[in-house]
Amino acid sequence: MASPQKTSRKAAGTRAAIRRARPASGRAHSGDAGDDIGLDALVGHAGYAVRRFQLWIFQDFIKTLATVDIRPTQYAVKNVIGANPGLSQMAVAKRLGIERARLVHLLDSLEERDFVSRIPSTIDRRSHALHLTTRGKAALAQFKRLAAEHERHVAEKIGKANREQLLRILACFT
Template sequence: MSAVQGSVTDEAMLETGATTDIIGYRLRRAQLSVFQRFLSAFEALDLRPAEYSALALIGDNPGRKQTEIAEILGIKRANFVALINGLEGRGLTERRTAPGDRRANALYLTKEGERFLARARKVQDDFEADCIARLGGPKARDTLLELLGKLC
């Protein structure tokens, strides 16, 4: 069982095993910690995790439909439209009519978006290296990703 020291007025140990020994609880705490560090790392770029992921996917898959990118990211359509509106407003992405489907939008990075993504990828590489170091190296990273994949 896990326990933490109580407050100054309460000398008894606080039993935390009912939460800290639960996979979902630990995953959520880890997610919050990683996201806080991500936000700090990307603060100068004013970039959130979902925005980085969208830019990276669009950069690697220019011309894919908006709905495809949203689906891969697991973002609801309305929320993704707002995300893309924001990126487009910053001059990083553009929508064009999808070839063969005039009702759909294909997504592309602008020239500024390509330059911005190159800077963001450098920040991401440094951030990822820090996460890997915290885990104990590449082998631990690979093990973690394998285990997380089993939960998906």
């Protein structure tokens, strides 16, 4: 356990960092460059910090996988279908928390690229079983290699131990 003196210094350092990030008035300065704009209570909101981190994550993912033109949600869908061939569209949508209508559009684009095929279900005529095509399986292997590079960027940004801790914390949401 940290000594009271160390804890007090750490808290003072955190408060000083927050003050540097936020003008005393809590208002923006004229000629704002962005960092001068005070965040007030947002500094202490987990949701705000998570959203900003998510933006950084998505931007880096898109940049890292730009050569293959794949988006984070497309990557997630391909992974789930690859790991669970034959799932229905409804099951994929539910597992990933994607609106069914949005998933239909996403699957259309993956099908146009010959990554995914929809096969009429033998159990339910109203449903389709989703499978990766041969091209989709090869592409997913390439996407996974690039996504691993992206994850290395995350570790560089926040530290390897922090990345691992973040994954443990967020595991209850996956």
